Amino acid sequence: MLKDVTIGQYYPTGSVIHKLDPRTKILFTTAFVVMLFFLNNLWGYLATFLILATITLLSRIPVGYIIRGIKGLVLIIMLTVVLNLFMTPGTAVATLGPLTVTLEGLKVATYMALRLIFLVVGTSIMTLTTSPIDLTDGMEWCMRFIPFIRRYAHELAMMMSIALRFIPTLMEETERIMKAQKARGANFETGNIISRAKNLTPILIPLFISAFRRADELATAMEARCYRGGENRTRMKQLIFEFRDSASLVLMVMMIVGLYLTTMIQIPLVFPI
Amino acid sequence: MHIEKGEFVGIIGHNGSGKSTLSKLLNAIIFPTQGDVMVSGLNTKDHENLWTIRQTAGMVFQNPDNQLVATIVEEDVAFGPENLGVPPQEIRERVDRALAVVEMQAYAHQKPHQLSGGQKQRIAIAGILAMEPECIIFDEPTAMLDPSGRREVMETIRRLNRDKDMTVIHITHFMEEIVAADRIIVLDKGKVVMEGEPRMIFRQVKRLKEIGLDVPQMTELAYELRSEGLKIDDDVLSIEEMVNALCQ
Numbered sequence: 001m002l003k004d005v006t007i008g009q010y011y012p013t014g015s016v017i018h019k020l021d022p023r024t025k026i027l028f029t030t031a032f033v034v035m036l037f038f039l040n041n042l043w044g045y046l047a048t049f050l051i052l053a054t055i056t057l058l059s060r061i062p063v064g065y066i067i068r069g070i071k072g073l074v075l076i077i078m079l080t081v082v083l084n085l086f087m088t089p090g091t092a093v094a095t096l097g098p099l100t101v102t103l104e105g106l107k108v109a110t111y112m113a114l115r116l117i118f119l120v121v122g123t124s125i126m127t128l129t130t131s132p133i134d135l136t137d138g139m140e141w142c143m144r145f146i147p148f149i150r151r152y153a154h155e156l157a158m159m160m161s162i163a164l165r166f167i168p169t170l171m172e173e174t175e176r177i178m179k180a181q182k183a184r185g186a187n188f189e190t191g192n193i194i195s196r197a198k199n200l201t202p203i204l205i206p207l208f209i210s211a212f213r214r215a216d217e218l219a220t221a222m223e224a225r226c227y228r229g230g231e232n233r234t235r236m237k238q239l240i241f242e243f244r245d246s247a248s249l250v251l252m253v254m255m256i257v258g259l260y261l262t263t264m265i266q267i268p269l270v271f272p273i
Numbered sequence: 274m275h276i277e278k279g280e281f282v283g284i285i286g287h288n289g290s291g292k293s294t295l296s297k298l299l300n301a302i303i304f305p306t307q308g309d310v311m312v313s314g315l316n317t318k319d320h321e322n323l324w325t326i327r328q329t330a331g332m333v334f335q336n337p338d339n340q341l342v343a344t345i346v347e348e349d350v351a352f353g354p355e356n357l358g359v360p361p362q363e364i365r366e367r368v369d370r371a372l373a374v375v376e377m378q379a380y381a382h383q384k385p386h387q388l389s390g391g392q393k394q395r396i397a398i399a400g401i402l403a404m405e406p407e408c409i410i411f412d413e414p415t416a417m418l419d420p421s422g423r424r425e426v427m428e429t430i431r432r433l434n435r436d437k438d439m440t441v442i443h444i445t446h447f448m449e450e451i452v453a454a455d456r457i458i459v460l461d462k463g464k465v466v467m468e469g470e471p472r473m474i475f476r477q478v479k480r481l482k483e484i485g486l487d488v489p490q491m492t493e494l495a496y497e498l499r500s501e502g503l504k505i506d507d508d509v510l511s512i513e514e515m516v517n518a519l520c521q
Contacts (some may be wrong), residue, residue: 219300221339221340224300225331225356230360233358235355236368237348
């Protein structure tokens with residue numbers, strides 16, 4: 001089940017996109033997501049599709065892998081589409097019993113679906129092409145420019161990297177505890193949702209206790225290694241902005257501006273309104 | 274209690290005898306309520322010395338999983354020097370050197386959870402080495418490892434002491450690990466009860482048993498043989514010595 005979630009996973013191929021500075025990628029993705037909500041006609045979505053397709057091809061990540069990421073959201077997308085389709089008032093196109101499909105509804109539903117799909121694809125391309133460490137470093141840098149958060153930029157980044165470090169460790173631990181409880185006769189497979197949830201208690205309690213112990217020991221070990229927060233701390237690997245990055249940044253700004261310009265196009269595409 | 278530079282000191286004691294407390298005192302993680310702990314001339318009570326002390330006396334803990342911070346091996350080794358504010362270029366050099374000492378260069382880009390216990394512990398040692406300490410305190414580093422992992426780690430520790438002239442304080446439950454130590458300190462209920470060369474300590478089988486401690490297997494065998502009336506030295510430590518003693 002967990003294997004199907006592609007968001008947040010890293011898929012190394014060594015492509016140009018992978019080599020870009022994480023800061024550029026984070027900034028572009030943020031601008032891209034904001035831009036998605038400004039688009040008001042299909043020309044814009046067409047342009048978005050072309051941009052994403054180009055980036056995907058350049059990143060050499062299999063298209064199927066990215067599409068799998070959308071699968072997990074099918075339910076949400078369907079729900080949005082159905083709600084928008086029937087709930088938007090306007091010119092009726094078709095009637096289905098008490099429900100009426102309007103032209104406006106059709107338009108809004110299409111836009112919403114495309115928006116959600118592009119949102120997921122855009123952000124997952126970022127995580128698929130950026131290693132967790134680079135992503136954390138990039139986010140630390142970006143957070144330095146957000147008031148209120150800038151003070152905690154280092155701590156937040158450290159928390160993120162520790163979380164990433166311990167995910168596999170805690171997964172192993174969960175498996176071990178489950179086996180141990182099964183050996184004692186615990187049942188995780190049958191029963192309704194409520195009884196299954198109740199059966200998880202003997203897993204969660206040992207897991208939490210061990211997580212707290214790990215946290216305590218890790219904190220001691222970090223202090224023993226002279227950790228004292230972000231002050232006066234240096235990094236072995238530094239983010240260096242190369243020519244490639246400046247070039248891509250310019251290109252990305254142009255793409256965002258291009259996307260914005262599509263909102264000015266008056267000629268309708270598909271929808272007459 | 275005094276520990277010389279370059280010495281290999283083994284510390285043994287029953288559970289709750291104060292071994293771990295001692296190690297944490299040496300690293301200025303906790304502070305003495307009475308008396309003073311001095312690390313290369315610096316008092317641990319003095320807060321200004323805190324970071325220098327922790328850099329001088331590095332510490333390796335028992336659980337290999339709970340002392341690795343980063344998601345990539347070399348990033349973890351770099352953690353210590355990064356905290357000390359070492360310039361990036363020098364961190365790179367230190368990390369490469371430390372990984373070479375523990376013979377883990379080939380794993381520099383691996384993820385910690387893909388390594389065996391012994392390998393993780395060697396990475397933890399490399400992480401301390403990269404801080405360039407004068408002394409390393411090992412707090413039961415082999416307790417959670419399988420025999421082959423234990424051997425790997427012990428070889429690394431011995432090599433550090435012999436070739437790099439590193440002062441080693443080794444806390445352990447495994448007596449075989451410290452038969453080659455320069456000195457052994459036995460703790461019981463927070464007090465030093467015995468102190469001396471391994472041969473001198475392990476000879477006192479009866480007294481060690483009273484405190485609840487074991488002796489190396491061969492020393493025990495020699496002790497049993499002696500009590501059965503066999504004429505054999507009471508300070509046999511290794512299998513080799515046992516063979517020699519029996520074949521005389």
